[in-house]
Amino acid sequence: MSHAGDLLFLLCSTQSRMNQLGATKWIDESRQGTALQPEEPSATSSRKCYIESYGCQMNFNDSEIVAAILKEQGYGLTTDVAQADLVLINTCAIREKAEQTVRKRLQEFKSLKQNKADMLVGVLGCMAERLRHRLLEEEKLVDLVVGPDAYRSLPALIAEAESGQKAVNVLLSREETYADISPVRLNSNGVTAFVSIMRGCNNMCTFCVVPFTRGRERSRSPQSILRECEELFEQGYREVTLLGQNVDSYYWIDPQTQQATTFAQLLEMVAQINPWLRVRFSTSHPKDITDEVLYTMARYPNICKYIHLPVQSGSTRILQLMNRTYTREGYLKKVERIREILPDCGLSTDIIAGFCTETEADHQETLSLMDICEYDMAYMFMYSERPGTLAARRYTDDVPLEVKKRRLQEIVEKERTLALKNMQKEVGKVRTVLIEGPSKRSDQDFCGRTDQNKMVVFPKKHYRKGQYVNVRITGCTAATLLGEVVEETIPEMVA
Template identity: 70%
Template sequence: MLGSLSSKIHDEERQGEAYQPGVAGKKEFRKKFYIESYGCQMNFSDSEIVASILNENGFGATANYTEADLVLLNTCSIREKAEQTVRNRLHIFRQVKVSRPGMLIGVLGCMAERLKEKFLEEEKLVDLVVGPDAYRTLPGLVEEAESGQKAVNVLLSRDETYADISPVRLDSNGVTAFVSIMRGCNNMCSFCVVPFTRGRERSRDAGSIVRECIDLFERGYREVTLLGQNVDSYYWMDETAGQVVTFALLLEKVALIDPLLRVRFSTSHPKDITDEVLLTMQRYENICRYIHLPVQSGSTRILQLMNRTYTREWYRAKVDRILSVLPDCGLSTDIITGFCTETEEDHQDTMSLMQYARYDMSYMFFYSERPGTLAARRYADDVPEEVKKRRLDEVVRLQNRLSLEKNKEDVGKTFVVLIEGDSKKSAADWRGRSTQNKVIVFPKTGSTRQKGDYVPVKIEDCTGATLLGRIVE
């Protein structure tokens, strides 16, 4: 759920969203596909890759699964709720298939390996299962499934980055886009299933990343978010130039495309974000002053059990360093309550660290044990659910207060806002974000500005989640 500014309780998975027919809808296709995505922004980015592969093989997008020849769910394994949601959706699709026996149903992404036998054989809910490194084989798997076979490819890769595939941005606002720069993760956080579902870390060719960003800018996009499980560990050896491209250098290369192209990134692991990155952000005004810095817990003891490789004191020092280099930087985080053996003292450590960092926004969850993780193998999930939820409620209420306090401090200030489109509540208002990633809503009245323009907006009021202002010329 990257980029959201709500401080309400978030599920770790995003709610399913289906692609709307867009650019690809202008071509004639012999068959139609429907894709619904869950989880982190990486999954949504992957769905754009899948859409491109399917377009090249005669499938066009539809927003109506009842007319689709191929229905796909791109899945998330982070929380148990996501799995139940996906299973419920698959039952709905199977009902449609009764009247349309030629329709194929497939599961993509992070659930593929762990649940392939259940979905294919035990429950007979799907016709094909495809892991996140096997999307190039999707056309062949569809042919297998059409012949009546159960088609499966969940093999992980050490080098697949899909660098040569131009994503089809079917549900884009035409202003902002996500650009994947790496895949997989080498961090073995004990609560996390990602290293097992997405494989080892590998970085994408820097040249292909820059070319994709140039293409987006030339097509009218004005903001890119460089996306990875841990962007700060990006590493690419440019053999031609004899140069190692670090994340800081990649940031600079993208920032230099044009001053009108805003650059964001997500997500950073606290142990890997460097002074080189911070100083690059400081040098280029179009690199946004916003860092998502997941802490997970404010207790050093719990951080050690989580295998986060830093202490409470180290994390505080990192926050201090960020704000010393970038005093106006917005900060957000991830927090898990009720991890194995967490005590009230541990919980209070988290609350006090939140107050120290004064996050603008947090993604907040109670711990959900995932099969196959290090925590599931090593530790008892021994905090009662009612305690987890009570602690989560306390964290949420604290974050709501912090978010409102931080937003009130912005009243009276003027920010340069990139107009992303209409406000969700009224077509009479524009919606955009500041460089600190705060949502700003302001009236269209008296202005000829359009979506994709930069405008100065003076903040006059706020809620805990949104700044309210007016254009000042």
């Protein structure tokens, strides 16, 4: 999950559930608002809440936590904002366009309130602390502002707002993980789910706002994570993605026994829940991913062979300015180690074009690193300065916009070429696919992802969502594999 960017980014090749797009679409879908839908209708609830989320998957997971808290207060969820008593917008502070979009939506909600005076509007998440005064006092767009560590206080804040007061809680916490809250699964396909294993970040990358908006790093207890994953499996889910800003730095010390649990150990625990439960994780940091994690992945067939390893730049000089704490050479050694231990592992990354002082030579180093790593997919961004970050305080954003655009386009073209090449290598192979649901383009086809996180589309026939099937790959685009299910299918596991 990258924390930089500007304007548009392109998702090439493998479709990720966090931001699923074809390689030819220029659109920032992950930053668009999504009206979150509940698993079940809430027609009997006396009060209705409408939640709209922006940004990374951590934000969407937070919205599921908020939905669970509000459910306990008697709120049902609605996808019709006009029917809502409470409207919440979960915000992203990664780039300026996201903030502009949120402000536009708040203006629309303000107009809606003119015909429904008792409607409350609130802002959640990463924009809350920085813009609270402006949104509450200057523009008077919202009734409550709640930071990512303050969701438990929502009931009290709602009551305060209902009394006519402006309600605010943006305090960050060193302990809050919401470990005891079972998220209400929103926009769920019933097959795949995200499970947060930690919150916050200790890495002070100079371009990134996350340490300032989400606070310091803290891990959930492994017991709470295992309980959530077990419950999901019992409910019919067949894949979990373990989420964190930097999952490899997960570290839990039992307060009674003082026994520590590392990410590799946690990964193994989750894999042992059931061999029919697929396990993924995101995001890894190159400085923290270990051989222990890689060997654990190799030992368990149900741990997917796919790693998202953000590089940001191929230039050691730029990496130092970004405070990424590794060099170009160090990153390439990590990739080499992944290839040695997991030869068939899918690999994706994040890349920022036009960071402060980036020269043409720095840019060429990024392109050459892409050739070496042969990424299956990349999230690609133009750098934009974010208020409050170390880069905003230390450096001048001195790369002209037109240069940034041209460099980003070259990165995009490079990744499109690499993505298509990697997809073409899949043709003729038989891959195990977990059926996630109908294809978006045809109700006669199913879609699902391979172990390596490549999306496959194939005829439905008599197969069912949530079933594992073996698919022979017969064709591809740069974003999607096409195939046919072979007769030998993997039996469906009945919970």
